[in-house]
Amino acid sequence: MTGTATESAPHPPHYTSVPDWSREPLVQPVDPLGRVHTVIEVVDGDRVATRAVVAGWLAALAGAQVRHHTCEDTSAAVAALEDDLVAARVGHRVLVAGSADACLAVRAAGVRAGLADDEMGFGVVSVATRTVWCVHCSAATVAELALDDVVACSGCTRNLLVYPHVSRRTGQHLGFMVDAEEA
Amino acid sequence: MGRLRLVVAGIDDTVPAVRRLVLAAPQGGELPSYTPGSHLVLDVPAGAGRERALANAYSLVGEGLHPSRYEIAVLLCDPHGGAAGGSAWVHTLRTGDPVTAMPPRSSFAPVQAATRHLLVAAGIGITPLVSHLRFHARWGREAELLYLHRAGRGALLDEVAELTGGVASPFHDRADLLSRLRERLLDQPIGTHLYTCGPTGFMDLVVSEAQEAGWPASRIHLEHFGLDDLDPGEPFDVTVGERRFEVASGVSLLEAMEQQGYAVPNLCRQGVCGECRLDLGPATTGVWHRDLYLTDDDKAAGDCAMACVSRALPAADGRSHLEVSL
Numbered sequence: 001m002t003g004t005a006t007e008s009a010p011h012p013p014h015y016t017s018v019p020d021w022s023r024e025p026l027v028q029p030v031d032p033l034g035r036v037h038t039v040i041e042v043v044d045g046d047r048v049a050t051r052a053v054v055a056g057w058l059a060a061l062a063g064a065q066v067r068h069h070t071c072e073d074t075s076a077a078v079a080a081l082e083d084d085l086v087a088a089r090v091g092h093r094v095l096v097a098g099s100a101d102a103c104l105a106v107r108a109a110g111v112r113a114g115l116a117d118d119e120m121g122f123g124v125v126s127v128a129t130r131t132v133w134c135v136h137c138s139a140a141t142v143a144e145l146a147l148d149d150v151v152a153c154s155g156c157t158r159n160l161l162v163y164p165h166v167s168r169r170t171g172q173h174l175g176f177m178v179d180a181e182e183a
Numbered sequence: 184m185g186r187l188r189l190v191v192a193g194i195d196d197t198v199p200a201v202r203r204l205v206l207a208a209p210q211g212g213e214l215p216s217y218t219p220g221s222h223l224v225l226d227v228p229a230g231a232g233r234e235r236a237l238a239n240a241y242s243l244v245g246e247g248l249h250p251s252r253y254e255i256a257v258l259l260c261d262p263h264g265g266a267a268g269g270s271a272w273v274h275t276l277r278t279g280d281p282v283t284a285m286p287p288r289s290s291f292a293p294v295q296a297a298t299r300h301l302l303v304a305a306g307i308g309i310t311p312l313v314s315h316l317r318f319h320a321r322w323g324r325e326a327e328l329l330y331l332h333r334a335g336r337g338a339l340l341d342e343v344a345e346l347t348g349g350v351a352s353p354f355h356d357r358a359d360l361l362s363r364l365r366e367r368l369l370d371q372p373i374g375t376h377l378y379t380c381g382p383t384g385f386m387d388l389v390v391s392e393a394q395e396a397g398w399p400a401s402r403i404h405l406e407h408f409g410l411d412d413l414d415p416g417e418p419f420d421v422t423v424g425e426r427r428f429e430v431a432s433g434v435s436l437l438e439a440m441e442q443q444g445y446a447v448p449n450l451c452r453q454g455v456c457g458e459c460r461l462d463l464g465p466a467t468t469g470v471w472h473r474d475l476y477l478t479d480d481d482k483a484a485g486d487c488a489m490a491c492v493s494r495a496l497p498a499a500d501g502r503s504h505l506e507v508s509l
Contacts (some may be wrong), residue, residue, distance in 0.1 A: 006231040033399070035397035088372070090372070090398055091397025092397070118401045
């Protein structure tokens with residue numbers, strides 16, 4: 001510990017709602033303190049990379065009580081998580097591997113079920129796709145997007161700015177009309 | 184915020200060594216509201232064996248919505264046994280005596296998003312948790328209490344029985360409570376939060392049992408009464424602008440700065456209130472924080488310290504130095 005540790009301040013800023021693992025692919029470690037672990041493998045993206053992430057986690061959890069679910073898409077993953085959490089007790093941990101878009105959606109289901117941030121870990125293999133929620137018509141637009149890009153809303157065709165804010169409750173990015181002053 | 188002027192409106196000494204004190208505005212009327220689990224910091228005057236005035240925090244028993252009175256429960260701690268003398272002073276107060284206090288503050292509120300609350304108290308640590316229980320009873324929240332106290336010395340037992348429907352029978356033996364706690368920690372639905380208040384050694388045990396059962400830090404909440412005696416620490420030197428002086432072992436940075444003539448705002452002098460926070464410059468070699476106020480991020484940044492409890496850590500060359508920016 002030194003008095004000049006400020007250079008190593010977390011980047012991206014820790015005060016944003018956009019997790020670092022949805023800006024660039026990152027794999028978080030398992031939490032060995034958990035008593036039971038749900039491991040969810042969402043295979044609608046890069047199957048090989050996702051499988052490798054999960055294999056690493058399973059090796060680290062050897063001997064622990066693990067429930068491993070391989071899910072074809074996000075909604076199957078959400079259903080598997082919700083099912084596991086019905087009877088779960090505090091001490092449970094959840095790991096999700098797949099695209100950032102899938103991880104955000106599954107995290108939202110975990111938050112709604114009462115999981116805390118330090119009970120969930122993520123292994124992200126791609127951050128290309130984002131879901132944008134339109135503040136004007138509430139439609140969700142899924143596309144290959146970076147933060148601050150502009151995309152036409154799939155519901156109302158307004159040009160939406162992909163604002164760097166993610167809802168913890170839905171896992172979707174905030175989108176609002178970028179040219180409201182001109183249009 | 185300014186001080187509140189209060190008077191003692193009621194005293195109950197039924198339980199040995201535990202005084203329940205009711206405070207009210209001199210002319211009656213509404214007092215500032217507070218969240219459950221809050222404490223009141225009373226001004227304790229110097230004198231009667233107290234070298235200097237103290238500011239002592241006492242947990243409020245009530246629920247806190249538009250109160251007309253503040254009620255605290257204070258355990259008598261023996262000044263001859265090393266206590267600072269604040270609780271002994273509370274035990275000398277009489278009805279009608281004036282008392283000044285900081286408005287209630289909270290660092291131990293129930294988590295609003297929690298679906299269930301597990302409360303673990305020892306001794307007088309029951310006080311803020313009775314406040315929690317009142318809140319849970321009003322809003323129909325699920326709560327469970329484990330309470331340890333010496334036989335015949337239980338505080339607030341009537342409230343506890345009423346608020347828990349009589350199901351929370353107190354424990355008189357630490358081992359019995361721990362064995363029940365182990366069981367209960369393994370069987371709490373997702374969304375439960377754990378709250379503990381009691382002596383530091385007791386809370387350490389509760390936390391280690393919870394960790395053992397896989398509870399993450401975000402679900403564990405503690406209310407500290409204060410710190411146990413701190414290690415006197417190694418001497419270190421300090422610069423404030425052009426001035427340089429040494430802080431001896433056993434002397435706090437706050438005391439050393441006061442001796443040097445600096446007026447550092449302070450209140451609890453035990454690392455809890457945050458009043459004596461100082462900014463540190465880049466010549467600082469390292470900080471041994473020891474306070475309960477700063478967040479982990481604040482501590483990692485290393486650019487501030489609590490004058491009352493923090494000390495310098497040595498650099499690789501063995502020098503221990505704090506650069507204070509006033």
